[in-house]
Structure formats: structure tokens, C-alpha cells
Amino acid sequence: MKYKKYLNANYKWIKWITEIDSWKQGKTFWIFAINHGNEPVWLEVFQELEKYLETNNIVYGKILLIAVNIDAYTKYVNNNYDDSYRFIDDNMNRIWNKNIIETSSEWQRKWELLSIFDEIDIALDLHSVSEWNLKMLISDFSQKSVVNSIFDVEYTLFDDIENTWALISYFLKNNKIWFGIECWNHKSSEAFLTGFDAVKNMLLYYSFTNYKPESKLYNQVHLGFHEEIFPTTNNFKFTKEYNSFTLLNKGEKFASDWEKEYRENTDFDLYIWLISHNVRVWDWAWFLFKKL
Numbered sequence: 520m521k522y523k524k525y526l527n528a529n530y531k532w533i534k535w536i537t538e539i540d541s542w543k544q545g546k547t548f549w550i551f552a553i554n555h556g557n558e559p560v561w562l563e564v565f566q567e568l569e570k571y572l573e574t575n576n577i578v579y580g581k582i583l584l585i586a587v588n589i590d591a592y593t594k595y596v597n598n599n600y601d602d603s604y605r606f607i608d609d610n611m612n613r614i615w616n617k618n619i620i621e622t623s624s625e626w627q628r629k630w631e632l633l634s635i636f637d638e639i640d641i642a643l644d645l646h647s648v649s650e651w652n653l654k655m656l657i658s659d660f661s662q663k664s665v666v667n668s669i670f671d672v673e674y675t676l677f678d679d680i681e682n683t684w685a686l687i688s689y690f691l692k693n694n695k696i697w698f699g700i701e702c703w704n705h706k707s708s709e710a711f712l713t714g715f716d717a718v719k720n721m722l723l724y725y726s727f728t729n730y731k732p733e734s735k736l737y738n739q740v741h742l743g744f745h746e747e748i749f750p751t752t753n754n755f756k757f758t759k760e761y762n763s764f765t766l767l768n769k770g771e772k773f774a775s776d777w778e779k780e781y782r783e784n785t786d787f788d789l790y791i792w793l794i795s796h797n798v799r800v801w802d803w804a805w806f807l808f809k810k811l
């Protein structure tokens with residue numbers, strides 16, 4: 520299998536972690552990949568980053584390359600790259616901040632990673648999408664002033680993330696610096712380039728390296744979470760094809776759910792984001808975001 524090195528790595532007896540050490544005191548940067556098993560592009564980022572750091576040594580601290588859920592990745596590869604193998608039993612990104620004990624492989628992995636949680640100062644969680652092409656950062660309001668200078672993405676979402684079950688929430692509650700990035704469709708090499716760039720920019724911004732970034736391509740649009748809506752009947756329909764983030768027109772009817780109509784009736788710029796075109800009652804949700 521590809522990326523064997525990361526599958527066999529370990530750090531302080533914790534599996535799938537590769538350490539890059541400057542041997543000088545400083546911060547620890549955790550790069551979190553394959554949180555979802557069907558997003559393998561980040562193992563490629565690890566590989567290229569290691570090559571890159573051979574000539575651009577980090578000047579202080581250390582980097583931990585953490586392949587989070589290799590079991591899910593292995594299942595994904597063994598099942599012909601089937602996108603449904605995002606995890607084994609539990610979504611690895613929805614089990615944080617929960618005061619219950621479970622025994623699934625994802626929960627066991629969570630306990631393992633928590634045993635070194637105190638070592639981490641800064642983290643980047645790399646994701647990619649399976650529908651659409653999209654470069655999007657997920658961040659917290661406390662980081663609002665720095666996101667433009669670090670990341671070259673189309674959109675940055677600020678959410679009430681302290682109260683979710685995502686990994687980001689756990690980091691924020693424990694005063695860590697955290698960013699999550701969705702880098703284009705994971706079947707495209709564009710995703711690799713975006714992810715690799717994000718890592719290099721973070722290394723520079725937090726003074727691990729002296730890399731000079733290329734000029735940025737995008738004027739980031741900053742969006743705040745407005746509303747999450749679930750289809751409630753099988754007669755749910757969007758009025759047209761909405762791709763990725765779309766700014767709705769004032770008064771525009773964008774969906775209907777049996778007799779209920781969904782219309783843009785706000786006094787701010789409202790964007791719609793569809794996770795998928797598939798509509799499943801009480802399952803596939805879509806989101807509305809307010810331009811900040």
C-alpha cells in the first residue's frame with residue numbers, strides 16, 4: 520500500500536505519528552491528516568513536506584505528522600476507494616467534547632491522541648471534499664485578524680464552534696491555536712497544492728521556517744453560520760442547481776419542502792451551501808451563512 524511509512528510510524532508508542540524535530544526548544548505544530556479515511560491527499564502532503572523540510576529545516580520546535588484514522592483509510596483503499604469509508608464506527612470529527620465512554624476504534628484513537636494533547640500548541644486539520652470544488656477555511660473569531668495573512672482560500676467560515684463535537688471545539692476550549700481546511704475535491708491534485716501551501720504558510724507565520732509564500736489568488740469571503748436546515752419530507756426540492764457557496768438574491772425562493780417555501784428574506788448577504796445534492800429526510804442538511 521502507498522504511504523507505508525506513515526502507516527508504520529509511531530511516537531512515544533502511539534501509532535501513525537511521525538516526528539520532525541529541530542532539537543531546539545519551541546512550539547509543537549500538530550498536522551492532522553486522514554481524520555476521515557477517504558481523504559488520502561493529506562498523506563501526500565506529509566510526503567512532500569518531509570522532502571521540502573530536507574532543504575528548509577525548521578528552526579525551532581517540532582512538527583508531529585499525525586495520520587489520524589489509518590484503519591478507515593485502509594478500509595477505503597481495500598474497497599476500491601469507496602467514499603463511504605470515512606470511518607469505521609464513529610465519525611472521528613464528531614466525538615470530541617462528549618462526556619461518554621465508547622469503545623469503537625475511533626474512540627480508542629481519541630484516547631491515544633489525548634495522551635499527548637498537552638504537547639500541542641498549534642494545529643492544522645486537513646480535509647477535502649467529495650462533491651464540488653471548494654477551498655474553505657474553518658476558524659474561530661479569535662483568529663479573525665490573521666486568517667487572511669496565512670491562508671489562500673475562497674471562504675473562511677466562523678461558527679459557534681466551541682459548542683460542537685468537532686475536534687476544533689476541543690482545541691479551542693483548551694486554548695490551542697487551531698485551523699481546519701477543506702482543500703478542494705480530494706480526487707484532484709489541486710487539493711494537494713492547497714493543503715501543501717497551507718502547511719508552508721503556517722510554518723512561516725509561526726516562525727518555524729523562512730519560506731516565502733507565493734502571492735495570494737483569492738480575496739477571502741468571511742462568512743458566519745446563520746442556520747442549518749433539514750429536509751422534512753420526500754417532496755423537498757431545490758429550485759435550481761446550487762453549486763458550492765452561492766449568494767442568494769433578495770426574495771429568491773431557493774427550495775420547497777412539500778408546501779413550505781424557503782426564501783431569502785434577510786437584510787444581509789445570505790449564502791447557501793449544499794453539502795450534497797442528495798436529499799434525505801432528516802439527514803442531508805444544508806447551511807445558510809451570513810456574509811461578515
Ligand SMILES: [Zn+2]
Pocket residue numbers: 554555558645646647
Ligand atoms: Zn473530512
